[in-house]
Amino acid sequence: MKNAPHHHSCGGLDHGITRRRMLGTLGGAAGFGSLLQPSVAAEIAKQHKQVCLIWLDGGISQYESWHPRPNTPFAGPFRSIKTRIPGVHFSELVPETAKIAHKISVIRSMSTKDPNHSTGVPRIQRGDPLDRGVDYPFLGSAIAKLLGPANPELPPYIWIKPGNGGFIAREAGFLGAPYGALALGDGRPPVHIHRPGSVSAERDEARNALRQKANERFKAYRNASEIDAYETSYDMARQLMARADIFDDSRLDPGDRARYGTHPLGRHILQARQLLEAGVRFVKVNSYHWDTHGDNFNMSQRLVPQVDRPFAALVNDLDERGMLEHTLVIVMSEFGRTPIINSRLGRDHWPDCWSLLMAGCGIQRGAVIGETSRDGAWVEGTGYDVGDLFHTIFTVLGIKSTKARYRHKGQKLSIANDDCAPIKEVML
Numbered sequence: 001m002k003n004a005p006h007h008h009s010c011g012g013l014d015h016g017i018t019r020r021r022m023l024g025t026l027g028g029a030a031g032f033g034s035l036l037q038p039s040v041a042a043e044i045a046k047q048h049k050q051v052c053l054i055w056l057d058g059g060i061s062q063y064e065s066w067h068p069r070p071n072t073p074f075a076g077p078f079r080s081i082k083t084r085i086p087g088v089h090f091s092e093l094v095p096e097t098a099k100i101a102h103k104i105s106v107i108r109s110m111s112t113k114d115p116n117h118s119t120g121v122p123r124i125q126r127g128d129p130l131d132r133g134v135d136y137p138f139l140g141s142a143i144a145k146l147l148g149p150a151n152p153e154l155p156p157y158i159w160i161k162p163g164n165g166g167f168i169a170r171e172a173g174f175l176g177a178p179y180g181a182l183a184l185g186d187g188r189p190p191v192h193i194h195r196p197g198s199v200s201a202e203r204d205e206a207r208n209a210l211r212q213k214a215n216e217r218f219k220a221y222r223n224a225s226e227i228d229a230y231e232t233s234y235d236m237a238r239q240l241m242a243r244a245d246i247f248d249d250s251r252l253d254p255g256d257r258a259r260y261g262t263h264p265l266g267r268h269i270l271q272a273r274q275l276l277e278a279g280v281r282f283v284k285v286n287s288y289h290w291d292t293h294g295d296n297f298n299m300s301q302r303l304v305p306q307v308d309r310p311f312a313a314l315v316n317d318l319d320e321r322g323m324l325e326h327t328l329v330i331v332m333s334e335f336g337r338t339p340i341i342n343s344r345l346g347r348d349h350w351p352d353c354w355s356l357l358m359a360g361c362g363i364q365r366g367a368v369i370g371e372t373s374r375d376g377a378w379v380e381g382t383g384y385d386v387g388d389l390f391h392t393i394f395t396v397l398g399i400k401s402t403k404a405r406y407r408h409k410g411q412k413l414s415i416a417n418d419d420c421a422p423i424k425e426v427m428l
Contacts (some may be wrong), residue, residue, distance in 0.1 A: 015323070027383045046234055047396045048325075050150055052272050052314070053284045054331045055125075056307060058291030061347050062355040062376065062387035064091050064300040067108050067276060069376040074339035085366045093304040096312035097357075098402035102366040103315055103324075103358040105426045109370020111383025115349040117291070120334040127390035127416050134413060137173040139393070140282040142415065144179045145172075145406075146399050151279025154243060158275055159183040160268040161286040165190070167233030174408045177229035181284070182236045186264065187271050189247040208238075244407055246278050259361065260310040273317055276327060290333060294344035307331065315359050324360045328396060332356035339377040353379045356389075362396025362428055369425045374421045386394050387417030395422045 063069060068091045069078040080089035083101035090098045097104070113128075114120035126136040137145065144156035157179070159168065165185030172179040182190070199207075215231060245251070252270070260270040265287045272283045287307065292299045311331055318324040337347030337355025353372055359365075371380040394401035394416060401422065405412040 009246040026333050039152060048326045049147065050276050050280070050327045050399070051140075051282045051393070052276060052327065053139065053282070054269065054272075054307065054311060054329070055284060055286050056290045056331065056333045057121070057286055057288045059333040059335050059337055059349060059354075060290050060299055060304070060307070061292065061296060062108070062353075063337065063347070064297070064341070065079060065094055065304055066090055066097070066106050066355045066357065067372070067376055069339075069374070070373040073343070074375050074377065076295070076300075076341070078300075079203070085368065087168070088368050091304070093300060094308040098310045100315050103319060104357055105364050105369060106355060106357055107369040107384060107423065107426060108355045108372055108391075109379045109381070109383050110336075110354045110356055110385075110389075111379045112351040112354075112385055114353050115335060117334060117349075120349075120351065124332075124334045124386050128386050130417055130419065131413055134408065135173040136413075137179060138171040138181075140181055140284050141175055141179040143174040143282045144157075145175050145398070146394070146415065147281060147397065147405065149279075150281040153239055154275075154278060154280050155182045155239060156281040157181045157284075158282070159284045159286070160187050160271055160275075161284075162186055162264055162288060167193050167229060167236065169229040169232070175406070177232045180229065180232060182240075182269075184314070187268050189244065190240060244276065245421060246274055256313075259313045261306060263306050265306045266310040269314055273314055276318070276323065292337065293342070293346040293348055293418065296341070296346045311357070318360065326361045328358070328360040328363065328393065330356065330358050331389045332391070353377060353383070358392075358426060364426055364428055367426060369423065384423055385417070385420055387420030388423050389418055390416040391397045391422040392426060396427055 063074065063076055064078060068078065068089060069075050070080045070089075079092045081095060083090050083098040083099055085101045088101060088106075090101070099194075101335075112120075112124065114123050122138070125138045127139065127142075129136050136142075140157040140159065147156075149156040156208060157171075158170075159181040161183055163185055165188060167177075167180055168183050169177040169180035171181040184190075202393045211234075211376040212231075238244070256270060260266040267284070268285045268287075272285050275283050283394050289299075311329075315324065315329060318329070333354075333356075335349055335351035338350040340347075342348060353376065370382070370384070372378060373380055391401040394404070397413070401416045402418070404415045406415060407413075
């Protein structure tokens with residue numbers, strides 16, 4: 001039997017500390033050590049928290065990954081294997097994740113509403129707020145707004161994706177262009193990241209000053225949104241020009257390349273690790289082609305190992321570097337796949353009962369959350385919607401999700417669905 005997400009009603013406004021105020025506090029507190037006020041110390045610690053979202057667009061099958069159901073009518077041809085959590089099994093297609101199961105949490109009782117890609121993707125990545133008529137930001141833009149940049153010399157939100165890159169202002173919704181995503185198409189840095197040798201630093205600054213004046217004049221009598229998007233993208237590109245070393249693949253350890261894999265998803269997750277190490281607040285990594293309506297088992301045999309190895313490598317690397325405690329890693333799709341195998345040996349869209357992975361800051365290690373029917377088709381007990389997930393994400397990042405509000409056109413808007421609440425079982 002499938003339960004609706006639990007309900008939670010709350011309000012109020014969370015007044016955050018600004019970066020300027022924080023820097024001033026740090027400057028004034030030099031030499032005082034532990035005498036910092038606890039609230040200020042907590043805010044300082046919060047600034048180090050980072051997020052890596054690995055988005056498997058189209059919907060990974062829970063049966064062929066983290067919730068196999070052997071010996072049931074819906075089981076596929078793959079075996080289930082033991083994990084580092086006693087009594088918990090994963091699919092044989094994720095052996096590396098099985099080895100680190102004691103470092104991660106699995107939520108097997110996600111129960112969302114939308115079976116369509118076109119509406120399901122934005123619903124999931126926006127957290128399905130109650131104010132559905134408002135153009136809410138995607139998760140990366142929300143984090144960029146609520147926490148600001150972790151490293152002021154780098155963009156707060158970088159999106160690594162196959163295909164074309166560029167500055168994606170629409171991810172920010174009503175927050176505006178400054179909180180959009182800088183997309184790296186196929187992991188490539190922005191074009192012209194290196195200043196031509198024929199242009200001196202002084203001439204470059206003069207050109208930039210002229211550009212800014214022209215923009216101000218243009219903006220004075222036109223819609224400012226497009227100019228804001230252009231200026232933001234330009235400023236981000238200039239930031240990255242000073243950190244071009246991040247994109248120098250020659251600095252990578254050949255052993256890392258082998259551990260993460262040479263396929264696009266492996267390369268991109270390795271690049272995400274580099275960006276996190278450099279101090280980017282939120283990194284999203286996209287992988288496509290997970291919509292297995294036909295030939296699900298052969299496709300899963302090819303695709304699932306491509307996320308298994310680099311995800312395990314990322315968790316291990318962050319753990320060894322002492323970064324996992326303050327870095328939240330999420331692996332998810334917009335829904336799961338149907339229990340029933342269709343006439344094309346595929347699995348269709350299934351939002352009613354599916355799984356995702358979480359690891360890192362504020363997340364239990366070795367926890368498996370949620371009960372399902374024996375065949376894995378339905379949630380038994382409490383099912384969690386994406387609003388619950390957003391409350392959980394914000395909470396472990398130190399954001400008061402039930403109190404914080406966006407300000408938009410004179411309104412105070414919830415940052416997460418007020419009918420939902422954090423998933424306590426997955427949090428420390």
